[in-house]
Amino acid sequence: MPARNRVRDGDSVIRETPFEGPTAGVARDAFHRPPPICLIAADFPPGVGGIQTLTAEVYSRLADLTELVIAPGLPGARDWDAAHTGLPVQRLRSAPGGWGNTLRFAGEAAAFLRTQAPRRTTTVLHCNNLTAAYIGWWLHLTAGWRYAAWLHGEDILRTRAPGLTRRVLAGAELILTNSAFTRLAVMRLLPPRHPGRVAVVSLGVADVFLAPVPGAGAAAVRATLCPPEVPLLFGVARLSRRDRYKGVDMALRALAEWRSRGRHFRYVVAGAGDDREALQGLAQGLGLRDEVTFVGAVSPARLLELYDACDLFLLPGREEIASGGGAEGFGIVFLEAAARGKPVVAGRAGGVPDAVQDGQTGILVDPHSPAAIAAAVQRLCDDPALAQRLGREGRARVLREFTWGQVARRVRALHTASFTIRETGGSAVAET
Numbered sequence: 001m002p003a004r005n006r007v008r009d010g011d012s013v014i015r016e017t018p019f020e021g022p023t024a025g026v027a028r029d030a031f032h033r034p035p036p037i038c039l040i041a042a043d044f045p046p047g048v049g050g051i052q053t054l055t056a057e058v059y060s061r062l063a064d065l066t067e068l069v070i071a072p073g074l075p076g077a078r079d080w081d082a083a084h085t086g087l088p089v090q091r092l093r094s095a096p097g098g099w100g101n102t103l104r105f106a107g108e109a110a111a112f113l114r115t116q117a118p119r120r121t122t123t124v125l126h127c128n129n130l131t132a133a134y135i136g137w138w139l140h141l142t143a144g145w146r147y148a149a150w151l152h153g154e155d156i157l158r159t160r161a162p163g164l165t166r167r168v169l170a171g172a173e174l175i176l177t178n179s180a181f182t183r184l185a186v187m188r189l190l191p192p193r194h195p196g197r198v199a200v201v202s203l204g205v206a207d208v209f210l211a212p213v214p215g216a217g218a219a220a221v222r223a224t225l226c227p228p229e230v231p232l233l234f235g236v237a238r239l240s241r242r243d244r245y246k247g248v249d250m251a252l253r254a255l256a257e258w259r260s261r262g263r264h265f266r267y268v269v270a271g272a273g274d275d276r277e278a279l280q281g282l283a284q285g286l287g288l289r290d291e292v293t294f295v296g297a298v299s300p301a302r303l304l305e306l307y308d309a310c311d312l313f314l315l316p317g318r319e320e321i322a323s324g325g326g327a328e329g330f331g332i333v334f335l336e337a338a339a340r341g342k343p344v345v346a347g348r349a350g351g352v353p354d355a356v357q358d359g360q361t362g363i364l365v366d367p368h369s370p371a372a373i374a375a376a377v378q379r380l381c382d383d384p385a386l387a388q389r390l391g392r393e394g395r396a397r398v399l400r401e402f403t404w405g406q407v408a409r410r411v412r413a414l415h416t417a418s419f420t421i422r423e424t425g426g427s428a429v430a431e432t
Helices: 050-060 077-083 098-114 117-121 130-143 162-171 180-189 218-225 241-246 248-259 276-285 300-309 332-339 370-382 384-401 404-418
Strands: 004-009 012-018 030-033 037-040 066-071 089-091 124-127 146-151 174-177 197-200 232-236 266-270 292-296 312-315 344-347 362-365 420-424 427-431
Touching: 037 050, 037 098, 037 130, 050 404, 066 098, 077 089, 098 130, 124 130, 130 146, 130 162, 146 162, 146 180, 162 180, 174 180, 174 404, 180 197, 197 404, 218 300, 232 248, 232 300, 241 248, 248 266, 248 276, 248 312, 248 370, 266 300, 276 292, 300 332, 312 332, 312 370, 332 344, 332 384, 344 370, 362 370, 362 384, 370 384
Parallel strands: 037 066, 037 124, 066 089, 124 146, 146 174, 174 197, 232 266, 232 312, 266 292, 312 344, 344 362
Antiparallel strands: 004 012, 030 420, 420 427
């Protein structure tokens, strides 16, 4: 009876597959190995965002398998590639963004990969978002490429072509999702008895956030932002009208209610986007001119300082699925705050419950209720022992479960279990 290799999705076994060692159940002149990866990265550094971070962190750790990365041409791309020589990046002329640019990027990527036809029998495409998965599906139909697809929540919720998206997902032999919430959204689109794996791969935290806490400059930074006796709250998000679901507006309304009770605080919001001016206007209209500071986009070093300086992290995101507004698929920022030992107040919505354990690493609230948000903030500010316990447990959980090394090992295991290459006498044969 061969040994079994259990591949788990959360607490449930996705599929059991025979363990494929060099001599387990195969002929002496044959062995099995995971196939090489060709990564189609529609979002990639030096672009900034969660998908870009995920892609760079995971696939730099899978460089031994990643033969090629197809990535958009972006300002600063040459410098980024020169500093990250472990990944073989092929930059295209175009970059996704709007229908026209996205179609140009897809056409260029498909055309380039057609020149790589000899690879298609032994190499698997990994598509790092839904746009990339459309390209993988097209190459599967027209040239026989096999593919895995990453889904992040917002892409599934906002798809304008659910029928096409269903076909794209059905063609993938492995679907990687960032939370139970995203996995459920994918499963609702898939046909019954879909033969491929649909796995949850929770995201990770960059190594810089795992350093000892607090950082050396935390006290000095805090002193520049508020008096020592005043609670310092912090939030970071993309401040886009399209992404109002992230909840900065509701945080402001909750803090205005808290301020009306005579409470004093400072709320620092980092991030850039086309909604910043409107959110600043909302803060002023709510009488929070002196309590709220928008600091714009910040460097990684400054972001670390702000996490370390604050007393708690506040970002009460919500779901706006019916209106097409989206929802948070996971929320790396909650893990970053936890990694710095900070308690979190977040909305009970989307994939956030995978990132924040209610009552253990933070407090989940009704994101539509300013009163509930304000009550959670007050509870943590009035109970320092509770805030410290949540922060301590949050950091321990990140170190235990959410490093990028752990994420990459899970992706490697799922890739190996889903695709294999059987080599015999110098030839390679793809297997499932």
